[in-house]
Structure formats: C-alpha cells, structure tokens
Amino acid sequence: MKLRSHPLIALTLAATSLGSCGGPGPAEEPPLSAEALAAVTQNAGAPTKALAREVDDLFTMDGLGETRALIVMHDGKIAAERYSEGYDADTRFVSWSMAKTVTAMMIGQLVGDGLLRLDSPAPVPRWQRSGDPRADITLRHLLQMRSGLEHTEVGEPLYESSEVRMLFLEERDNMAGFATAQPPEAEPGEKFEYSSNTTVILADIAARALTDSSDPEARRLAVSDYLQARLFDPLGLTSMVPEFDRSGTLIGGSLMHADARDWAKLGELLRRKGSNRGEQLVPRSWVEEMVKPSPASSHYGLQTWLNRPNGEPQHPLFPDRAPHSAYSMIGHMGQYVFVSPEQGLTIVRLGHSNREEREAMLQQLADVIELYPVRGR
Template sequence: MKGILKKVYVIFFISYFVFFTSWFPGLSFFNNSNKVELNDNVKLQAQAPDYWPTTGWRASSPESQGVSPQKLQEMEDYIVSENIGGYIDSLLIVRNGYLVYESYPSHIYDANIRHHIFSCTKVFTSTLIGVALEEGYISGLDDYVLDYFPNRTFDNMDYRKEAITIKDLLTMTSGIAWTDQVDYYQMAFSYNWVQYVLDQPMVHQPGEVWNYNTGGSHLLSAILDRETPNGTLDYAKTRIFDPLNITEYSWNLDRQGIPIGGTLLHLTPRDMAKFGFLYLNNGTWNGTQLIPASWVAEATTSFIDVEFDQSHGSGYGYQWWIYNWLNAYTARGSNQQYIVVIPDLNLVVVSTGNTEYQFIRLLVDFILPSAGFTPLNLVFVISLIVGTISLSILLGFTFFHFKKKRTIKKLRKEFFEETDSNGETFQ
C-alpha cells in the first residue's frame, strides 16, 4: 500500500508541477518554441526584418513563414459556414515582415480603400504623446491636465478634477463621470468637445478606477494640438505617417479644428499593419527610432486589470488593450477593428469590419494555431487532467488507508477490552 501511495504521490507532484509552470510562462520548461527572451519588459521581435515595407508589403506563402495553410483554410471554411464573410471588410496577417494572408470577404473594401478604424485611433494619439514627451513638448505624464487649458473655467470643479494627469487619461482612469455610449454622442453634438469633457463631474479619485472614456482620449489630442509646433495632424504626419509612407489617410476634426483623439481616423488595412509592425520592432523603422523603445514597452504594459474579448484580454496600457496570457497587445475599435501585435510570434494581425463578428474567435481558434501557438497548451491540459486524477486516487487511497487503520484499531480495542474483562493479560 505504501509503495502504491508513493507512486501516486510522485505522479501527482510531477503533474501539478507541469501544470503550474505551464500556467506561469516565466517558470515554464514547455514554452512555445517561437517565444523569445524578454529583457526589461521590452517586447522583442523574433527576428529582425530583412526589408522594410515602406513602399509596400512583400507577399509570401504562409508555409514559407511558418504559418499553416491548412489552418487558414479551416478559418475560411468557418467564415463561410458561419455566414460571417459579409461582416469582415478585411483580414490581414503579417509574419516575419511578410504578408502571408490578405482577404476582403465583404467585397465592400479592397487594399486601396481607407477604412474608419474607430477606437484604434486611440493608439495613434497615445503614440504621439510618447513622441512629444521624448521631444520635450510635454514635460511629463504626471503633468496636470488642467494646466494645459489655462484661462478657462469648467463646471463641477473640485480637487479631484485638478489632480487629473496625462497618465490618467492614457490609462482611462481620470475619474470623470462618463458613459461612453451616451457621453460620446453628446460630446459630438456639443460646440466645444474639450469643454464638454472637462465640465463633467468627478466620481472617483484619478488613477484608481478604470472607465472607458473617448472624451479623455480627445483631451490628449487637444493637448498635442496646443503643444506641438503645428498641431496634432501635422505632428502625426511628420512623425508617423510620412516615415511609414502612409499617404491614404484622413482624420476628422472637432469644431475647433482638433483631430478627434479617440476615433474617426481612416486608414487602409495595409497601413494599419505598418503601424503594428512599427510597434513590433520597438518603434524602429528602417534604422530610425520613430517612437522611443521605452515608450513602446511602457505603453503596452498592463497598468490595470480589465477583461475584454470574452475574457481573453486582461489588461489596459496607454490606450492599448493587453493580452497578458499571450504577451501581446491590440488596438480595438467598434465593429471589430483590430491591430494585434504578438512579438513572441513575430506576428501582426489586422481586422476591419462593419459589425460585431467576434474576431477573437478567428484569432484564438485559427490564426494563433496557424502560427504554431496553441492558446490552451496541450501540456497544460494533460497535466491538469493527470494531476486531478492522481489527486483523486491519492485522496481515495489515503481515505481507504486511514479508514482501514481506524477499523483495525477499533477491533483491537474491542478485543483487548473483551479479553481484559476475562482477566487475561496480553503483552
């Protein structure tokens, strides 16, 4: 019995050791082979690009870049079987700097037509804040927002509103009372968007509670428009769009001529992929550091826990949504606009759509496996099952063993009591 219990205990220990190390990637001996060593939280690409897609993307067969064409075919079959092709305006996959998949299932758009990227706009605004910080146009993320709007008065003033910082806007923790589905549209119909946002009352201390707020993103653009030499739009053109050769774009303005910081930027899907590729390469483009690498690392770090994408997502950075389990991050906009950056797989995925079609299902079930990543690691699952079974056996044997032992003790006690009553003595 002791030998059996010992073997079961060993199986249980090994299984749960594998289980926990599979769950915590930093401890795992079974990491995906595509994963790379991360240094000081800076996301590293799996390999340096052998060309830069400034003048356009080079196409490659999926298998040449380690992507399974069978999985991509399964994805296309799924799109057809679920009848969701009409909702997907574009779907692009870039692996190792090469365009390995490009599709326009709805047939509404093609590679040359700009698409409204909705709230993906926010990461462009955030990026410009990082560049402006590096160039000295903004002194620090702890700057108080109201200091950038001097000689103006706002309603519902209190000490909390005075304490809102640029970082609070970046992380959606300003504490301003805001329901995006309502307040965004009221802001849009107001004469002065900045005034509308900063007139709202406070409900939380800044920096404490996450609450999605497109108005806060617009304040970031307003700060850029005030502090950079020729305003937000020119700053985006000279610092990001021109170096990446992004020429087909438009960005709607508010009534004061400020580019709308949280939405209404229009880009082609291929240019969206360029922006993702810029982040994949830590802000470097063709030998030039367009975005500080430290900003890329910081902006894509989770500062607060936020669940999204059916709980596949778990954090929020500087306007970027974070997939902690995947060591990846994404820009997200209404109707399934996505720019997903997965450094460990050297992968950028772009989606544009016209309704909510659950892009995350395509990403998790087809795109990631096609690149060699299994979200629910097989080792993780097997170790969990084996560990649970061995634990059950261990507990069962232990219970049986102690029950049997107690029964023997009880019989011995009864036997001794009986013999003692007969006046006999046992050694």
C-alpha cells in the same frame, strides 16, 4: 499450397473491421476554393492549407459578422491578405477606437520631445483653478483611462452617452470643451473607465503642446503636420486621414481612416517597439510603457488593450488562446490590429460584427493565431 481469400469472406472481414472502429471516421473537409488559396503567400510561416482554411472561415462562416479585410503579417512580411466583395487594398476603413492607440503614439512622441510629462498634472487650463480636484489628474491617468471623470461611454438611452453627445449631437463642435468640463466622480487613478472623451482630452493636450493659438485651423495644422512629419510619412502611411472637429481638435478617440495595409504598418511599428528601418519613430521605452498593465485594469495599458487575464468572465481578447504579452488596437464593431511579439505576428481584421458575432469571430481569429508557434520575444 497458397490459400486464396474468398471474396465474400474478405468483404465480411472488412465490414467487421469497420464496425469495430465505433462508426465512420471524421468527415473530410471541403476542398478549398481558388480564392481561399490565393489569399495565402508561399512563405506564410504556417501550413499553407491550414492558414487558407482558417482565413476562409473568417469570411464565410455564419455568425461571425462581416469580415471585410484581413491581413496576417509574420516576421514583417504578408502571410495572408484577403478582402470581401466591394473592398480592396485601396479601401480606407474607419478606425473607430483603434485611433486611441495612434493618439497614444503621438503623445509618446511629444513626451520624448520634452513637451509633455507622463506623471505631471495634465496641462488642461480649466483644471488649474484653485481648489479644483481635477488638478491632480496626470497624463498617465488619462492614458490609462483612470481619470475619475464622469464620462459615460454607453448610456441608456443611447443619446445620453457622453460619447454619442460628443461625437454626434450637441457637443460635436467643441469636443474637448465638453470632455474637460465633466466633473469628477472618483479620485484620480482609483478606477478604470473606458472613455472616448478622455482620448479627446489627450488630443487637445497635444494641440496645446504644439501651438499657443486657439484658432481652429492653426490647431488642426499643428497636429496634422506633426503626425505627418513624425509618423505618417516616415512609416509610409499614404492613406491615413485623421478627422478634426470645428475647434481644430483631433478626434483622436474615434475617427481616423486608412487602408488595411497602413493599419498593419502601425501594428508592425508597435511590434518593433517603435522602430522603422533603423529609425526610432516612437521611443522604445514609450511603446514598452503602452503595453504595461494599468494598476486599475490588468488588460489595459496606455490606450491599448492587453491580452492579459482580468479575472472577469468577459474579456475583449482571448488570454487563454494567445500569449499574455500580446496586445491590440480595438475599434467599434470589430476592428482589430492584433500584435503578438512572441509569435512575430501582426493581424489586421476589419469589418462589421455585433457583440455576439464578435465573440465568435474572436475565437476564429484565435484559430489563425494558434497556427503560429510561440518562440520568445
């Protein structure tokens, strides 16, 4: 005879079974919104819903600041793209210090053209006077932020910062004049000191390499035409707008404007080691040099931040959560073009986050990155 379970016995057994599991199971995640799902393409290279959720968190989680634009590129194709309210694919975003990496690309092109030399003394006229210790500063020293010049990026009070004085106060009309006039405080090459003034010196060197004229308009045209012909037009950067000061010097450390897709194209150019559709826009050897660690700072190359351990409690990226071969353009208040060649990734995050928010936001960005396997360069 077949025994039938009594309903009361079955209910009791079920309750006992649940109780023995040590409590309720994990809470179900809320369903994804249509906006979250629409941000991810069909061939994203990662689980669609997982990517949609991690991207959605960047826009909706508290404590991350405001993400205004995000693009995830995988193997050269858009895997995810999303904008917050008031921003879209046509919005130009300010680079802040991401411009430094673009300036380094231009310097690399000039080196490739034979107009500049990486390990020769930097061609700054005022440094060539007899007995001036700054004559030993090389182009490499400047690119790696180890010139030894007395530049203070963040000052207390704020108006005493070299950057603030140069960009916004009394020195804004002739930024390179101010930056090159600063005295040395250390031997060239001795220590790392991040400095927007240093990148303006590089931009001034670029202008001098391209024209003998001191006329501001001639200087501006020489640099803007070079960038347009050698980088912006070939790469299809239709939205890119660089700014210049009144002396015609590119504000190469801080002020370039472009939409998110154009920032992604620049990241992709680096991931492909300077090549675009079979044309070598930036010498391959130069891009490889850009992502080598400086002797004075393991997490900095040539105007480019590296995802390498630095032995310090603070790091601008996350070497514990992404390949050490990865690197990034980084701009003030949370602008990033992150490149991971071993994952085929370029990720653009643009927005507004303060220091505490950036730390949390970067961990959420790492959640996106970890969805993609490391597969070799």
